[in-house]
Amino acid sequence: MKKADGLRRVVVTGLGMVTPIGLDSNETWASIKEGKCGVSRVENFPLGDLYIHIAGEIKGFDPATHVKSKKVQYGDRYSWFAGRAADEAWTMSGLPTPYVNPYRACCIIGSGAGGYSTVETAYRDLFIHNKKATHPLTLLRIIGSSASAHVGIEYGIKGPTFATCSACSTATHAIGLAYDYIRNGLVDVGVAGASEAVLTYGSMRTWQAMRVLSPDGCFPFSKKRNGTVLGEGAGILVLEEYEHAKRRGATILAELMGFGMSSDSKDMVNPDIEGPRSAMQFALEDAGLDPSEIDYLNAHGTATALNDVNETNAIKDVFGEHAYKMAISSTKSMHGHLLGAGGGVEAGICIKAINEGFIPPTVGYSDPDPKCDLDYVPNEGRSQKVRYTMSNSFAFGGLNAVLVLGPAPA
Amino acid sequence: MDEVATKIIEILKKHMKEPRDDISLSTPLTDLKIESLDLAMIVFDIEDKFQIEIPYNANEEVEDFKTVGSVVDRVKALVAAGPASADAAKA
Numbered sequence: 001m002k003k004a005d006g007l008r009r010v011v012v013t014g015l016g017m018v019t020p021i022g023l024d025s026n027e028t029w030a031s032i033k034e035g036k037c038g039v040s041r042v043e044n045f046p047l048g049d050l051y052i053h054i055a056g057e058i059k060g061f062d063p064a065t066h067v068k069s070k071k072v073q074y075g076d077r078y079s080w081f082a083g084r085a086a087d088e089a090w091t092m093s094g095l096p097t098p099y100v101n102p103y104r105a106c107c108i109i110g111s112g113a114g115g116y117s118t119v120e121t122a123y124r125d126l127f128i129h130n131k132k133a134t135h136p137l138t139l140l141r142i143i144g145s146s147a148s149a150h151v152g153i154e155y156g157i158k159g160p161t162f163a164t165c166s167a168c169s170t171a172t173h174a175i176g177l178a179y180d181y182i183r184n185g186l187v188d189v190g191v192a193g194a195s196e197a198v199l200t201y202g203s204m205r206t207w208q209a210m211r212v213l214s215p216d217g218c219f220p221f222s223k224k225r226n227g228t229v230l231g232e233g234a235g236i237l238v239l240e241e242y243e244h245a246k247r248r249g250a251t252i253l254a255e256l257m258g259f260g261m262s263s264d265s266k267d268m269v270n271p272d273i274e275g276p277r278s279a280m281q282f283a284l285e286d287a288g289l290d291p292s293e294i295d296y297l298n299a300h301g302t303a304t305a306l307n308d309v310n311e312t313n314a315i316k317d318v319f320g321e322h323a324y325k326m327a328i329s330s331t332k333s334m335h336g337h338l339l340g341a342g343g344g345v346e347a348g349i350c351i352k353a354i355n356e357g358f359i360p361p362t363v364g365y366s367d368p369d370p371k372c373d374l375d376y377v378p379n380e381g382r383s384q385k386v387r388y389t390m391s392n393s394f395a396f397g398g399l400n401a402v403l404v405l406g407p408a409p410a
Numbered sequence: 411m412d413e414v415a416t417k418i419i420e421i422l423k424k425h426m427k428e429p430r431d432d433i434s435l436s437t438p439l440t441d442l443k444i445e446s447l448d449l450a451m452i453v454f455d456i457e458d459k460f461q462i463e464i465p466y467n468a469n470e471e472v473e474d475f476k477t478v479g480s481v482v483d484r485v486k487a488l489v490a491a492g493p494a495s496a497d498a499a500k501a
Contacts, residue, residue, distance in 0.1 A: 051465060211450045211468040227469045269447050305469040306446070 004288060007183040011245050011408060012254045014093030014238030015348045016085035016193075019335045020056035020231055023066060024088050028335070028345070029352045033381060035363045037334050039217055039229050045201055052213045055199050056231025056336020072150050075141055076115030081234035081341070082147035082195035083154070090155055093238040094250055095189065098156020106187045107152035108174040109236065110164035110194040112340030113203070114144030120200045147195050151236075159187045167395035168300070169261075170194040170340030171235055172403055175347060176259035178239050188244045193236030193344030204230070210269075212304055218337065220301035220330035220362055221308050221376045223369035228302040231336025235344025237351075242409060252408035254351040257388070258287025264398025271307060272398060276300075276314040279400035283390065284318070287404040292322045293388050294404075296359050298346045299376075300392040301330020302337055309371045311392065316374075327384070329362040329377040343393035343401065350389035350405045357385050411435070414460075414489070415482045421455045422478065435479030449475070456481075462488040 003009055015025050020038030022028030031038070038056045047053055063073040063080045072083035086109070090097070099105050118141035125131040140146055145163040152161040160181060164174040171194030178190030207213050207230060214227030237256075245252055260282025264275035284291055300311055308330075316323045331349050332338075338345055353359055358381055365378035391403045411419075415435060423429040425448045433442070444452065446468045453466045462485065466472065474484040 051463075209450065209454060210447075211453070211466050214467075214469070225469065226467055267445075270445065 008185060009242035009409065010179050010182045010239050010256045011242050011252045012237050012256060012351055013240045013245050013250045013252060014089035015253060015351055016088030016092070016236045017233065017345050017348050018058065018081040018085045019233040019338070019345055020058050021335050023084070025348055025352070029356070032331060032334060032349065032360045033358060035334070035361050035380060037363055038231070039336050042199065044199065048201055050201065050204055050208060052204060052208050052215055054215070054217065054229060056229060056338070057199055058232055069154055071153065074137055075146055075150055076118045077197035078111055078115055078195045079141070079147045079150050081197060081232070082109050082236065083150055085193065085195065085234035085236040086151040086154065086191055089236045089238045090191065093240070095238065099189065101188070102156050102158035104159060104187050105157040105189040106160040106178055106181050107148050107157040108160065108162060108164060108178050108190065108192045109148040109151055110170035110174045110340055111144050111147060112165065112167050112170050112196055113198050115142040115146065116198045116203050117200050118142050120202045151191055155191065157191065164194070166399045166401070167397060168337070168339055168342055169393040169395040169399045169401040170343065172343030172347070172391065172393035172401035173261065175237055175239070175256070175344065175403060176261060176401055179256050179259050182239055182241050188241045190239040191236060192239060193234065194340040195234035196339045196341040197232045198339065199230060199232050214303065217364055218303045218333050219364045220299070220303040220333050221369060221372040222365050223367040225303040225305065225308065228304055228332070229336045231338045233335065233338050233345060234341050235338070235346070235348050237344065237347060254354055255406045255409055256403065257406045258283040258289070258404030260286060260402045262400045264400070266398055268397050271310045271394060273310060273314045273317060275398050275400045276311060276392070276394050277317045279402040280314065280318045280390065280392065283402040283404045287406070289388055289404065291319045294319070294326055294390050295386045296350065296353050296389045297326060297328045298350050298389065298391045299328050299330045300394045301332055301362070303330070303332065307394065311394065312372045312374055323374055326375070327359045327377050327382065328374050329360050331360050333363045333365070343391060347391045347403050347405060350391050353386045353389055354405065354407050357383055359384050359386065414486055417459055418456060418482055418485060419478065421452055421459065424455070425452050433478060435477065435482060437478045439475055439477065456485060460485055460489050464488065
């Protein structure tokens with residue numbers, strides 16, 4: 001079965017998440033339904049002189065218990081999250097290990113920063129502790145393609161395997177590329193998403209120096225918002241050509257219907273309306289949907305002063321009157337800003353919203369900002385039929401990527 | 411103009427695309443065409459020059475950063491309060 005444009009249809013048959021509010025997709029979703037916030041005081045390393053003390057930190061993650069593969073356990077923390085999320089997604093899909101047609105599968109798992117905690121440990125060893133050598137696995141842990149390689153090895157994937165890197169749009173670009181490969185016939189199956197683990201002293205100092213973090217919490221679209229809150233984790237999907245999934249009797253979670261990408265080509269930090277607007281429009285055109293058909297939009301919603309107003313204005317441009325009718329939320333209010341991994345988790349949340357008929361809230365919302373005047377589903381989620389959803393990712397440098405997801409084909 | 415003000419104006423000029431010579435204490439920062447990332451770099455340079463820590467958040471409108479004179483006053487107050495404790499976590 002092909003779409004009107006002659007391209008093959010792509011469905012989601014697996015979903016994996018590791019987030020500050022759950023170590024798998026069901027636990028994360030249960031937290032979202034409760035409106036639970038995973039932002040808390042950092043405990044995994046000494047805060048020292050940092051004046052930002054909070055993050056969406058994953059507490060008590062033990063690779064020996066939480067990561068199945070011994071090989072992945074030897075990787076960086078970012079690979080652990082990717083390994084665990086991929087394992088959940090692949091197991092859910094019911095695809096065989098190793099995959100039977102290895103060159104017909106791709107593995108695209110990105111990261112904004114790769115093995116950041118390994119870099120920091122190695123540099124402390126060299127420059128502070130004057131050690132003679134770094135750990136022999138240091139290089140392999142650091143490289144930003146190690147998670148994709150690890151996961152590809154786990155499932156015997158021999159087709160296109162690499163990482164994407166586009167800051168906060170990383171996962172969305174990865175998923176969009178795998179979608180393109182499948183619908184154009186290059187492969188039939190794709191593991192795609194991203195992982196991020198940059199909660200270290202040195203990394204937080206770099207974010208602190210940019211002056212964009214909130215010392216209080218992540219409050220998207222509220223007037224009181226005063227910056228974003230870093231998070232960590234992974235969000236990974238198993239994508240599959242529709243007929244391929246149907247033939248093997250797989251449970252289809254959703255259809256990936258549209259992908260749009262653009263670049264502002266303007267400024268490293270100040271977002272533009274045209275770029276996000278174009279990416280949303282391209283994704284809708286690709287999906288063949290009218291803007292009025294979107295029931296739920298998972299916003300980029302970082303809780304910075306600039307993003308939330310700019311995104312609101314771009315949404316109004318694309319959706320017109322419907323912008324005021326559709327439900328929009330930023331789940332970053334609960335899991336924090338997972339940077340490169342954000343789009344993977346948020347696409348997964350859109351799929352859950354469709355499957356469960358529930359719209360996630362924007363928690364911690366109070367004190368409405370007159371410049372952000374849409375329905376952000378404040379504080380409590382809603383049970384409601386959800387058919388078509390959109391997930392926005394807008395990154396530093398003006399790199400925009402948008403997905404449109406809908407229900408499993410009838 | 412005193413030494414602190416002179417040094418701060420030098421830092422501001424370094425980050426302006428079109429540096430000008432008519433900057434006074436009453437000049438509003440908005441007149442200097444400084445964007446958010448430039449301001450983060452200016453704050454960084456000021457912190458480095460005076461060995462202080464300025465709790466500046468790019469997401470907030472801060473009274474302390476309205477005019478050149480208000481920045482100078484804030485820096486003088488922070489310098490008087492003593493040097494920042496640069497005690498990095500050495501785990």
